[in-house]
Amino acid sequence: MAAAPSRRIRQWLPYTAAATAGLVVIAGAFVFVGQRDGDTERPRADCATKLEVTSSTEKVALLVELAKQYNSSDRSLEGGGCAQVHVSGLNSGAATEALAAGWTGTGLPVPQVWLPTSSLWTGQLRLLDQAAGRAPQTPDHRYPSIANSPLVIAMPKPKGELVRQRGLLGWGEILGLSGRQGWAGFGKPEWGRFTFGKDNPNLSTSGLAATIATYYAAVQRSSDLTRADLADPAVTQFVRRIEANVSHYSDDSVDLLRDLAEADLAGGGASTDDMSAIVMQEELVHLYNEGALSPRRDGEERGRRPNVPLVAVHPKEGTFNLDHPFVVLPTADERQRVAADDFFDFLTEDPQQRSFARLGFRDHKRGAPAELLASVGPEPTGGLTYFDPPDPAVVEAMLDSWSTLRKKANILIALDTSGSMEAAVGNRTRFQVASAAAAEGLALLNAEDRVGLWSFSSETSQRPNSPYREEVRLGDFDQKKITSRIAGLHVEGSTALYATVRAAHKQLTERYDPERINAVVVLTDGKNEYSRDNDLARLLTDVALDPDRPVKVFCIAFDRDSDFATLDKIAKASSGKAFDATDPATIDEAFVKLVSSF
Template identity: 85%
Template sequence: MAPAPTRTRQWLPYTAAVTAGLLVIAGTFAFVRQRDAGGRPRADCTISLEVNSSTEKAALLVELAERYNGSGRSLDGGGCARVHVSALTSGKAAEELAAGWGGTGLPKPQVWLPTSSLWTGQLRRLDQAAGRAPQTPDRYPSIANSPLVIAMPQPKGDLVRQRGPLGWGEILGLSGRAGWADFGKPEWGRFTFGKDNPNLSTSGLAATIATYYAAVNRSSDLTRSDLANPAVTQFVRRIEANVSHYSDDVVDLLRDLAEADLVGRGSSRDDMSAIVMQEELVYLYNEGRLSPRQDGQEQGRRPSVPLVAVHPREGTFNLDHPFVVLPSADERQRAAAADFLAFLTDDVQQESFARLGFRNHERRASAQLLASVGTEPTGGLTYFEPPDPQVVEAMLGGWSTLRKKANILIVLDTSGSMEAAVGNRTRLQVASAAAGKGLALLNAEDRVGLWSFSSETPQRPTGPYREEVRLGDFDQKRINSRTAALRAGGGTALYATVRAAHQYVLDRYDPQRINAVVVLTDGKNEYSRDNDLARLLADVELDPRRPVKVFCIAFDRESDFATLDRIAKASSGKAFDATDPARIDEAFVKLVSSF
């Protein structure tokens, strides 16, 4: 991602990496997909219209473009257009448009379809900072909508709804340590929730904005002075204190929840009572679209325990999927864009959006959607207005001081295979450098420790793992120094080390922090003294009362990713696939964004 020529911080997903100076990984978060829209072109279709869509709706837009190209539509004045769709995350597209669209390898678009008008505001800010005419000066029509909701397993959601209309603070700040006991359900334990990191996700950013609006009890005109108000920051801090952990992609959380539901565990073994996300994902989850699929099935089984959408009293943020015609469009392309917009907002195409859980372009929900996710409040939803882009910039700049802090033990594989070459460096050198870059994104108030592990060696004669830096106040300089001094040798005592590291953090559990073990390994368990995977999975299984989650990075193709994934899931953590060593930087940044 090319940084803007200003000192102000850019947002989402590239934001975190660029702000920390991780230029080497700046483009790695973009999920780029380009497919020919297909259709049989007519001879008079001489107008080409390039459309760039956000990734979550790109497959549908490709399908609709194909339908448009084969529809036989004609433009006023004669001729017809052929639409081609490519895909890029909204944040990456905004920055590429600001930089002249030279680094994607994709056709320069005349129409942009981001997830939210937050992005048109961000692009306008970048243009203004560069002293050029803004590319997105207006408000734009929507092709679909999806409000932000608090999704909860149905028994919990129904119980919360019985209390009547509750606000963001009353739900997400639910009762502090008393948790569900205040609702007559002490067996449900503490209330914690999941949300996407606002530096990585549009919905995570929208959730953060929504809590600020709730704090000031307004639905528009959020100001910088509001952000500095101690009462406002305390409100936001109280909500963030109940976060289980931050996600780089809420869909992964939902897939894990669906898998647990399939085998009968449901949400009872997880520590999360709710997830803040867009309404469409609640629908897709409940319809089985995010459940494990059997061969030949288009979707999985519907979950036994569906989610319900709880709507906070103050209102919510809407992801409005604007249709943006860019200045790069000439007169005929503008006519084609207007015709394509009319096509997308026609009832037939709107039904296609509805089948994916979207509300229509006028924010109306289908009966099928409401039957799946739950009815909305009497009188409909209240929507927050997008804040000024400068206010959002300041909000993200201050969020790191308000987010929940972490208690993290980094466990680094130093077995002999880490001496293998990756280019002109060893695996250990590559992994150590990636760890240093990723840890640069942590907060100074986080607590971090470092272990190394392999098996017993002359340098480590008494056991397979060793404490390099004691878990305590984050001292990145010391951690970097210790990782640089590590030497590879021995086998891979994966199970024994994960078990011991998990117990170590559990013994030092801090209820005010996210407690986690981060394991980086390039191999599989090679330690005959401890090769019982079933016992390890039982030992690290999440205790919702004292959750310690294991996050794993599978480094290089020799890693046993499937086993690391099982270990992570047992603890409600996550495994990151860096079996291609080129992805190690990306994996570390995504992992660190969970804290």
């Protein structure tokens, strides 16, 4: 059993390594690196104790500001002197990997305090330490919280209020049983299908928590989930039924919310997206409703509030809480432990707790301020019921099970083979870099997915009658065959982007499978250079999402010559997503994020 955790974490490595780059502050439009040295309003000469803190990214901007306040205060430590606190940001999963590997390769100071999103990560780190035969860095099963945010089912207000009118409903009744009948089961057939979005649990804390909550709802308990439960056919059927209604997975629900806000404000509140709900932490519902995730003009701290806000729906079985633990690591010496205790006391004092509340967090005792409930909607009578975190080994086994239970996909890959792909990227060509990244990305797909491959450029001597060609027919996933075919492709011609996307989307629409995620994946290093089909407006109409037969387009813009703005328009028209790899060094990261959608 000791080897299992290391196998699990090795499988996570591509996901968490990619997420390391995504230090995006949720409430702002900038990328956060870390607190600058000396970034304090009033440094004190007697502060000999330095305390390094690593925080999860959704709260890191606030922690930086609070650290500045702490550093400029007149607080003194027990035994004399004071402390200077320095905060850096790192995704919780990536921090788990880094701590297990001795904190190498992060470029960040070695922390004495770790503030992940959830105690789930402390359990996974404990498994890693046990597998390596070393003393656990996180031996305690309970850590105090600095803030909390329960998992909720977020829905546009009209839909959420209609669901609430039915009384208390469970996870399966909201996310599973309604899928076949759609909104007709709620008296609104004109609303069409019922599908929802969730984060990939290998990449996201909220996605992992949503998966755990589904399993707890399946066993109808709020604690003591076991490996035997995971193997129960009734449990797997319950989880499979819910996963079947996923519209597509995401590497970050913030991106889903940003797209939803943009569509809401552009369309007066009407969205063409096929998702009826998103499973995510309550904090994000508040930020969305306050306009923090809406498009902003220069100089604005926040955008406009959406025309149609979201409401938080609470399933009757209970929910999972993201507890934002305060973890003091073994790297802390005696004085740093004293400083950590004082910094924790500071963070849990009323003024600082009000700062967390303004971002949509509950307090360190799980209390919800009135302003939060006014924003996201009321709790059930009697308050929320919370699931206990499962044993870390059960979480590991759950993720292994999820890979077979998640919704499967039909994926048609369109790979640019135009002449510009011969351009050099270091000591390789663009095509070689893209091919290697595609091969690594394919390795992360599910064996039960169905995958096809097209090449495209323009008419060439090897392809005289069409700008695109089917290289591998859409069918059972054969990674070796696809990888081999990519390696043998010939590069020449210009870029028939619009014609290829149109034809690929049409083929998947004709072969639409309602039991699968249906998606076109386009990898290109350029822009449309095909005069026979140069009508972007018509393409956007042709690929516009049909909620009854959703075929989504996902694009990777590879190298600086790519027309990312146009690819983004194409993806958004279909409710897909464009990934920016215009710096070729980021193409592996883009592929990992892409694959997390399936």
